[in-house]
Amino acid sequence: MDRHKYVKVAYHGFKELSKEEKVAAYGSTLIRDSFDEPDYALIDTLFSLGEAYLFAQLVDFMDSNPGKVPSGTDYPLMYRDVRSAVDLCHRDGTLKRMVAKDPGRYIxxxxxxxxxxxxxxxxxxxxxxxxxxxxxxxxxxxxxxxxxxxxxxxxxxxxxxxxxxxxxxxxxxxxxxxxxxxxxxxxxxxxxxxxxxxxxxxxxxxxxxxxxxxxxxxxxxxxxxxxxxxxxxxxxSSSQILYVGDHIYGDILRSKKVLGWRTMLVIPELEQEVKLLSESKSTRKELRHLRMERDSIEDRIHHLEWSLKFDDLTENQKKLCSEHEDLLQQREHVRWLHQEAQRQHHQKFHKVWGQLMKTGYQNSRFAHQVERFACLYSSQVTNFGLYSPNKYYRPSEDYMPHEFDVLGL
Structure with missing residues (x-):
């Protein structure tokens, strides 16, 4: 989801949903879903990834082998079974006993x-x-x-x-x-x-x-x-505490909203994201250029369409209609180039979900929560050791969209 809670990428099992399928599933109701529990499961920790992948496998299996699944089984029931099994592994100590036997394998x-x-x-x-x-x-x-x-x-x-x-x-x-x-x-x-x-x-x-x-x-x-x-x-004073955690809801959101503690979120994926962002500077420039080209072509198309509709252009109408057709073809070509370049760029970060902090050009829902509730965020807590304990971490300046052109940003 992007920061406005619009679903941008969605899968059913291991099958990616088309734009039409996403709209039908998540965007057709008069009252928008909040995407909160209990109707939705939040996959927001490393622990959750295992059960999410197992559930996706079972969804694929049930779709491909309907006769091998007990009658009365539906997707919610299947997920509850997975959730119960994973909870049991935590409660009865199975999971932690395995880690304790060989910490170096898991930590x-x-x-x-x-x-x-x-x-x-x-x-x-x-x-x-x-x-x-x-x-x-x-x-x-x-x-x-x-x-x-x-x-x-x-x-x-x-x-x-x-x-x-x-x-x-x-x-x-x-x-x-x-x-x-x-x-x-x-x-x-x-x-x-x-x-x-x-x-x-x-x-x-x-x-x-x-x-x-x-x-x-x-x-x-x-x-x-x-x-x-x-x-x-x-x-x-609550502001005397800096609390470091790796769970956006359980650690960072609650300690910030309820207590007003200073917070630092550990995001292990960030290290790889920063590396790939550094390597893809030329790609990002290309994407910005393609987007500006799309905007320019669409503006010309809109101008032509209104001229053809309202102005007395009897003499030049044929020429303008031809130009309009050419621009429509250009728009489709540039749109395809832009979308394909955007897809390839995101797949470098993760072949299924793309960049963690972005959905297209919007910040992802996760990135939005990091901005709101984490005073600091880093790939690992020991990055603190690279600076003096007396260092003051100053925030970067916030900008509104209208400021970018005025300030030349």
């Missing part, structure tokens, strides 16, 4: 994580980790990520990675609940060695009023809500 090692955290902490700033995962899995992942700097010979899990964080909250309740301090979820202390939970006597309140308890002796907790986190960190 990209980044040797810049520890130096970045050390630099941030040496600058006098606090760091915290908040995750839905429980302590045992969190410990495995963080030991792997920080391992080259903290592992002792013969020791698998030594918890030394905890030195890089002031507070760690595991087993975070569902995102929507965690980001509301009226959520009554209890906060428990976690004993790192045993994994046992202990009652945590931490009251939610003004950090300034309870400053004598602002520096917790304990580091690892489970559950709770954002009020507990603010209290543990002695945060007086």
């Amino acid at each position: 990209n090692e980044d040797l810049a994580i520890v130096p970045m955290l050390e630099m941030i902490r040496k600058s006098g700033r606090s760091t915290f980790l908040v995750t839905n995962s429980l302590w045992d899995y969190t410990d495995v992942v963080m030991n792997y990520l920080c391992g080259p700097y903290t592992s002792d010979v013969g020791s698998c899990l030594n918890h030394k990675w905890l030195q890089y964080f002031d507070i760690v909250i595991t087993g975070r309740s569902f995102e929507a609940k965690f980001f509301h301090d009226d959520n009554r979820a209890g906060l428990f202390e976690v004993e790192p060695d045993s994994g046992k939970l202990l009652n945590a006597d931490i009251q939610i309140g003004s950090p300034k009023a309870n400053h004598q308890h602002s520096t917790p002796v304990h580091k690892v907790y489970q559950g709770g809500n954002v009020g507990h986190l603010h209290r543990l960190l002695s945060v007086a």
Whole structure:
């Protein structure tokens, strides 16, 4: 979808929908769809891609083999079955057990994580980790990520990675609940060695009023809500926090809209997009030229059509009609060149969906959300390590369409 929620690319299974099919499916109602749950499933995380691809395979199978599918099965039922199966993999620990057995197979090692955290902490700033995962899995992942700097010979899990964080909250309740301090979820202390939970006597309140308890002796907790986190960190203002996450809805949108935190969205695909954008500068110039040529031809066509309709052009009418026909042919030729060049350009980014941040010339719906809710965005969090912790990240200037020609942009 583009930023106005118009569907630009759509597939049924692995079959791309034509323009007419898209209009029939998404654009023919008097009241436009909001494209929100529960009528639609939002594919907005890396976790979601697996189930989306499995569902597309099943759609193709059902269309090609109707006799092999149980009677009464429809697309919504099939998707709910896929969704339930994937949820079960998360709930019963199957997925995380596989990762924990061999973290290197599933997790990209980044040797810049520890130096970045050390630099941030040496600058006098606090760091915290908040995750839905429980302590045992969190410990495995963080030991792997920080391992080259903290592992002792013969020791698998030594918890030394905890030195890089002031507070760690595991087993975070569902995102929507965690980001509301009226959520009554209890906060428990976690004993790192045993994994046992202990009652945590931490009251939610003004950090300034309870400053004598602002520096917790304990580091690892489970559950709770954002009020507990603010209290543990002695945060007086939401704008003091920069929250880094990779989920546009669960992390960035909620923390920005509900709390007013500063936000940074991690977009792994961005690295490849930037590389391809750099390589396609000449293509982008060609696309701009073709678009301007289309606009110019269409303007001439419109001018001719109105002249033929209203002006007394008896003597030149035949000539103008011939010119009009020529322009119509030129328009179709340039339109085809432009559309084909645009398609090839987008397919370089992804052969099915094209460029992540664009749908044609419009920003995609995803890009629009990034603009609205992410103060910063980057391909990986360790890009922070390339700059001083004291750097002030200034936004680029916003422009309205009427400013481009006036300012020569």
